[in-house]
């Protein structure tokens with residue numbers, strides 16, 4: 504197996520990954536499978552920061568669509584990311600790797616409030632760092648939080664796992680003519696609205712020169728496969 508080309512990475516995990524084949528909540532089998540992949544990657548010498556979504560619990564837009572206030576819905580979503588972050592942090596520790604969970608929504612009895620300074624020091628000390636609470640603001644997504652934290656923590660790359668093995672010109676699960684990109688520019692994903700992450704996330708990455716690797720979460724080689732180049736991915740940069 505080749506060595507990863509990166510030293511410090513940020514991994515974006517969608518909430519849905521933790522739900523596995525359920526539509527809501529956390530399925531322990533999938534939680535621990537993800538945690539083992541992360542622990543293995545950390546043991547290979549990588550510094551790893553993680554941002555988790557909450558699609559398995561609440562999304563603000565979905566809550567608002569049922570009549571609630573959007574800001575309240577988004578706060579519910581951010582609290583969902585804290586639940587997922589605590590669960591994943593615990594599972595990574597069970598896999599034998601030390602973890603620090605920080606939150607951008609201050610709740611001092613639950614986790615330390617995120618600062619780039621503390622989180623960077625924790626990464627350098629060998630902790631896996633889990634960043635909960637998204638950006639701490641409504642009307643953003645955890646994709647944007649992932650780009651933001653990756654830049655703040657000076658990560659070499661942002662890894663975004665999806666249901667397919669890279670960026671396509673259309674959804675390959677529904678459009679047989681969809682073409683896969685090996686590499687694609689930030690400008691093109693934004694201009695063509697390629698829907699892998701939201702525009703704010705791509706714009707932040709573009710303005711700060713942060714490369715993004717999009718890969719299939721279901722790939723048997725997982726995270727290490729992407730990092731060593733065995734598993735195919737699309738590089739956005």
Ligand code: UDP
Nearest residue numbers: 518556557558562563577580637638643645
């Ligand atoms: N959220 C927010 N601000 C942020 C990040 C997230 O308000 O900076 C809320 C928003 O309602 C979002 C929800 O938290 O829908 C869960 O995040 P996301 O939809 O990105 O989760 P994922 O799709 O990755 O599971």
